[in-house]
Amino acid sequence: QTQGTIFPAPNFNPVMDAQLLGEALQGISCEKDVLIDILTQRCNAQRLFIAEAYRDMYSRDLITDLKENLSHHFKEVMVGLMYPPASYDAHELWHALKGVDTEEKCLIDILASRSNMEIFQMKEAYLMQYNTDLQQDIDSETSGHFRDTLMNLAQGTRMEGYVDPSTAAQDAMILWEACQQKTGEHKNMLQMILCNRSQQQLWMVFQEFQNISGQDIVDAINECYDGYFQELLVAIVLCIRDKPSYFAYRLYNAIHDFGFHNKTVIRILIARSEIDLMNIRQRYKERYGKSLFHDIKHFASGHYKRALLAICAGDAEDI
Numbered sequence: 170q171t172q173g174t175i176f177p178a179p180n181f182n183p184v185m186d187a188q189l190l191g192e193a194l195q196g197i198s199c200e201k202d203v204l205i206d207i208l209t210q211r212c213n214a215q216r217l218f219i220a221e222a223y224r225d226m227y228s229r230d231l232i233t234d235l236k237e238n239l240s241h242h243f244k245e246v247m248v249g250l251m252y253p254p255a256s257y258d259a260h261e262l263w264h265a266l267k268g269v270d271t272e273e274k275c276l277i278d279i280l281a282s283r284s285n286m287e288i289f290q291m292k293e294a295y296l297m298q299y300n301t302d303l304q305q306d307i308d309s310e311t312s313g314h315f316r317d318t319l320m321n322l323a324q325g326t327r328m329e330g331y332v333d334p335s336t337a338a339q340d341a342m343i344l345w346e347a348c349q350q351k352t353g354e355h356k357n358m359l360q361m362i363l364c365n366r367s368q369q370q371l372w373m374v375f376q377e378f379q380n381i382s383g384q385d386i387v388d389a390i391n392e393c394y395d396g397y398f399q400e401l402l403v404a405i406v407l408c409i410r411d412k413p414s415y416f417a418y419r420l421y422n423a424i425h426d427f428g429f430h431n432k433t434v435i436r437i438l439i440a441r442s443e444i445d446l447m448n449i450r451q452r453y454k455e456r457y458g459k460s461l462f463h464d465i466k467h468f469a470s471g472h473y474k475r476a477l478l479a480i481c482a483g484d485a486e487d488i
Contacts, residue, residue: 171413173443174450174482177212186211187222190231199238201472208250209479212443216251242431243473246480249439255290256298258283261436262291263299266310273397275436276311278419280322281404282412288325314356315398321364322405328367337370341377344386348393356398363405371409413448414456416441420449421457421464429468438480450481 186207193203208216223231235247252260258279265275283291295303307319340362347355366374378386390402407415416437423433441449453461465477 171445172447173441174446174480175209175212175442177215178210181211181215181218183215183218183222184226186219187226187231190219190223191227194234194238201239201243202475204235204239204247205472205476205479208247209476213250213253217253220251241473242435242469243471243476245431245435246439246473246476249435250480253294254440254443255287255294257440258287258291259295259298259303261440262295262303263306266306271310272432273311273315274400274433276307276319277397277401277404278416278433278436279440280319281401282408282415283325285325285327285329288323292323292325313398314353314360315396315401317357318360318364318398318401318405321360327365328370330369331367332369332373334373337373338377338381340366340370340374341381344374344378345382345389348382348389351393356394359402363402368409371406375406375410411452413445414452416445416449417452417456417461420453420461424464424468434465434469434477438477442480446481 189203190207193200207219211219220231223229223234227234232248232251235251236244239247249257249260261275262279265272279291280288292303295301304320304323307316307323311319343358344362347359362374363371375386378384378389382389387403387406390399390406393399394402404415407418420434420437423430423437437449438446450461457464462478462481465481466474469477
């Protein structure tokens with residue numbers, strides 16, 4: 170049972186919320202606590218109703234006002250919460266592709282973990298928001314087998330529900346050979362299987378791989394390949410096996426390995442807040458001993474910290 174941390178607020182009144190936000194933003198000093206209390210305690214659909222009420226009331230755009238009145242990472246959190254999920258993914262992909270440096274890890278996080286439907290909606294949002302095609306941008310901004318694999322994922326053509334035990338052993342054999350041979354053709358076969366077989370099918374393929382090679386497929390990929398191609402392949406395998414565990418691992422790395430990589434922490438918390446952030450929190454605690462709530466509290470500060478903790482939604486024992 171996957172579970173988020175943000176739910177629809179009961180007794181929701183978008184007009185009242187819009188008025189409170191307007192007062193908080195128009196005041197001499199911006200009342201950031203009011204913004205946090207409202208925007209982190211409403212589900213995304215409710216936030217969109219608030220934005221509509223805000224426009225009717227003030228003839229102004231809420232996202233524009235948030236951008237003008239806030240700064241740094243706190244602004245990124247508050248603005249990020251206002252995008253519908255597909256638009257937020259599109260926004261993150263655009264910045265990852267078009268920024269000064271391509272942010273490969275962002276591309277990996279999003280494209281390795283989204284369903285066919287989520288990818289379809291994300292591509293539509295990308296086209297509407299930026300008037301350009303996501304796959305064209307991936308093609309021009311990335312290269313090699315990393316690019317080919319991203320392009321394959323961005324098609325959103327993974328089989329759904331289909332299982333064929335007889336081909337699982339064949340696929341496992343192809344994967345094993347791809348880890349031995351490492352030719353361009355083998356790399357293509359490897360990514361074709363990982364990007365197009367159904368989740369249930371890949372579960373069987375990974376089991377068969379273990380039987381054939383005596384090795385876990387993640388260990389084999391790590392041994393045989395390197396760079397972002399290897400990271401992307403591993404991410405696909407981990408997301409097929411257990412998405413919350415993958416995101417727990419990414420959050421832990423972002424918090425501990427990069428001296429708190431704000432962009433990654435913000436993106437994962439917002440994107441998963443209504444899907445499986447509660448499950449991610451559980452995996453994080455099980456795997457790393459400390460709670461996600463504890464680690465965010467330790468590394469972030471000010472209103473930014475308060476906003477992240479509100480999305481994370483900790484319990485007393487997490488502190």
